[in-house]
Amino acid sequence: DAGITQSPRHKVTETGTPVTLRCHQTENHRYMYWYRQDPGHGLRLIHYSYGVKDTDKGEVSDGYSVSRSKTEDFLLTLESATSSQTSVYFCAARPGTGVLGVTNEKLFFGSGTQLSVL
Amino acid sequence: SQKIEQNSEALNIQEGKTATLTCNYTNYSPAYLQWYRQDPGRGPVFLLLIRENEKEKRKERLKVTFDTTLKQSLFHITASQPADSATYLCARASGNTPLVFGKGTRLSVIA
Numbered sequence: 001d002a003g004i005t006q007s008p009r010h011k012v013t014e015t016g017t018p019v020t021l022r023c024h025q026t027e028n029h030r031y032m033y034w035y036r037q038d039p040g041h042g043l044r045l046i047h048y049s050y051g052v053k054d055t056d057k058g059e060v061s062d063g064y065s066v067s068r069s070k071t072e073d074f075l076l077t078l079e080s081a082t083s084s085q086t087s088v089y090f091c092a093a094r095p096g097t098g099v100l101g102v103t104n105e106k107l108f109f110g111s112g113t114q115l116s117v118l
Numbered sequence: 119s120q121k122i123e124q125n126s127e128a129l130n131i132q133e134g135k136t137a138t139l140t141c142n143y144t145n146y147s148p149a150y151l152q153w154y155r156q157d158p159g160r161g162p163v164f165l166l167l168i169r170e171n172e173k174e175k176r177k178e179r180l181k182v183t184f185d186t187t188l189k190q191s192l193f194h195i196t197a198s199q200p201a202d203s204a205t206y207l208c209a210r211a212s213g214n215t216p217l218v219f220g221k222g223t224r225l226s227v228i229a
Contacts, residue, residue, distance in 0.1 A: 111159070
């Protein structure tokens with residue numbers, strides 16, 4: 001997992017409560033991503049960051065917000081969790097040093113967070 | 119919309135045979151495709167990258183081909199082993215745009 005740690009690994013919460021998932025990396029990667037993975041849908045991008053305080057929305061960003069105040073940490077927040085947000089969440093990162101971008105840089109993934117919203 | 123499709127949700131093969139997984143793309147030229155392996159309860163791990171102008175890429179028992187006419191990439195595992203059982207994901211890569219993943223193919227190699 002190349003120094004990418006997600007916390008917590010498992011979480012059960014109730015509908016309507018706020019939830020924050022944390023991704024921490026030790027490799028000084030510039031780009032960081034949050035994906036969710038659901039049966040039948042595969043990996044879908046929620047938000048990503050291309051630097052400290054620089055973030056952008058992905059395909060399924062509604063109901064989620066992110067923050068990146070330090071290079072090593074990328075936080076995903078569910079402001080008011082819903083049952084449809086029950087999923088496995090993966091954080092990923094890449095160096096961002098290549099001139100061709102992601103075309104010749106691989107992503108390093110964390111081990112995931114299993115979130116259940118009851 | 120731009121799509122990456124892995125048509126087979128699951129594939130079962132006998133140990134020792136060659137597994138072939140398919141990744142199709144529509145509506146654009148992906149320029150690059152990446153392949154990842156994912157084991158249960160773990161995050162995906164990068165395997166191979168192939169550029170549009172490369173016909174074939176190899177790494178040990180793995181081989182990836184790219185056919186721009188068919189808009190298809192094939193991922194082969196030769197002399198497959200039970201330890202190769204996993205979900206394999208392909209992803210489109212383009213500049214600094216985030217990777218777009220297919221839904222994955224779950225491979226089971228039966229001893």
